[in-house]
Amino acid sequence: MIKKNEILTIDIENVTSKGFGVGHVGDFVLFTDGGLTGDTLSVKVIKVKPRYGYGKILKVLSPAPHRIESPCPISDKCGGCQWQHCDYQAQLGFKKGIVADALTRIGGIKDVIVNDVMGMETPQPYRNKAVFPVVPVGKSDFAIGMYAPRSHRIIPVEICAIQHPIHVPVLKAIRDYMCSNKVAAYDEATHKGSMRHIIIRTSKATGEVMVVLVVNANGLPNEDALAATLTDIGASTVLINSHRAKGNTIMGSHFRVLTGEGFIRERVGDTWYQLSPPSFFQINPVQTEVLYGVALEMAGLTGSETVMDAHVGVGGVALMAAGKCELVIGVDIVPEAVNDAKKNAALNGIENAQFICGAAEEVIPKLLIEGAAVDVVFLDPPRKGCERELLDALISARVKTIVYISCDPATLARDLKRLVEGGYTLTNVQPVDMFPMTSKVETIVLLHRSDT
DSSP states (O other): OOOTTOEEEEEOOEEOTTSEEEEEETTEEEEEETOOTTOEEEEEEEEEOSSEEEEEEEEEEEOOTTBOOOSSTTTTTOSSOSOTTBOHHHHHHHHHHHHHHHHHHTTOOTTOOOOOOBOOSSOSSOBSEEEEEEEEETTTEEEEEEEOTTSSOEEEOSOOSSBOTTHHHHHHHHHHHHHHTTOOBOBTTTTBOSEEEEEEEEOTTTOOEEEEEEESSSOOTTHHHHHHHHHHHTOSEEEEEEOOSSSSOSOOSEEEEEESOSOEEEEETTEEEEEOTTOOOOSOHHHHHHHHHHHHHHHTOOSOOEEEETTOTTSHHHHHHGGGSSEEEEEESOHHHHHHHHHHHHHTTOOSEEEEESOHHHHHHHHHHTTOOOSEEEEOOOTTOOOHHHHHHHHHHTOSEEEEEESOHHHHHHHHHHHHHTTOEEEEEEEEOSSTTSSOOEEEEEEEOSOO
């Protein structure tokens, strides 16, 4: 019987989609932060369940051949990365295994061929967006940074290898401003304090920088001076987001522009996108071009198709598909995203795109029941995957081609199981590394049905 605080020697056999190394003590499974396939570790057991537990590395007794020195001084504490201490090519191999395991174990899809993960030539820095929580520390101090793994403890960020370099000076300027103006950090427990989150978004194409200050108030003292300071550092636009509600939702619904246009612009291939604060966009601009390129190639558009993008965001792959099909219809539940998508269509001179605001699982079944003839559907849902109602509607309508873009192998496998049972054949699985130094992986799959 394994006990808490027991010290064990374990061999790490594989890794999970959450970045844990997996080892066994008999039939007992031990998940260990920082463990890599091939490691032999001395581990302290910190949590025990009947058949599994969690461990903390005390010492690396025999390192895996792909274990390297982390370039980040806080990577063993910060939850932003899991694999700074792992050779990049090995990371790509791990991610391929994670996708294949999910499709087989969760999806029940046998003999599936998963292509090698498409990685980056220069894997960091790559993130164009970061959300930094601001939390009180003691009676008079505060911290700005990233959460430690699986906790609400903040690790202050003074340098970050995966973030755009401007993030650090922006955070320092905001910290100095808060100290000088006695602006308190927001306390979830008491619902007091002002500064809740700092959101920074950058554009690879234009160099523009958006800073959003999420506050438990209508405004901030000397906010114009803060905006001027951030502009001097390199911010193109600064906004206040008033978020007075309790809970851990990151942003409220009301935005006020302090300086700039209130949005930034990004380009993927030849397509331009206008990005407002609440709109979703992929966080890795280099790999977004790879991702959308693969998705379009899988779709095999000839110019005559009606295409639907079920989670269109600010235009996503739909705008890139518009020049290759007769009509594209985009659906998204976020009004600001749909507004951006419409603006982006105009920005790119696209006239064969329509956008509808609403939940995909409500809008698309209704359109299909009413007789919309759709040839290709792009699915790009959030991490939770697609709603059952949406998948069932596609199955019932016998949509010929589905291209599913997923950021979570587990929910992808779950949804593929339903689609395959509904008559679809999985013909291509291509992982793309959108998130180097982490255990996350984006996957594009192609599904066809022949009874249409």
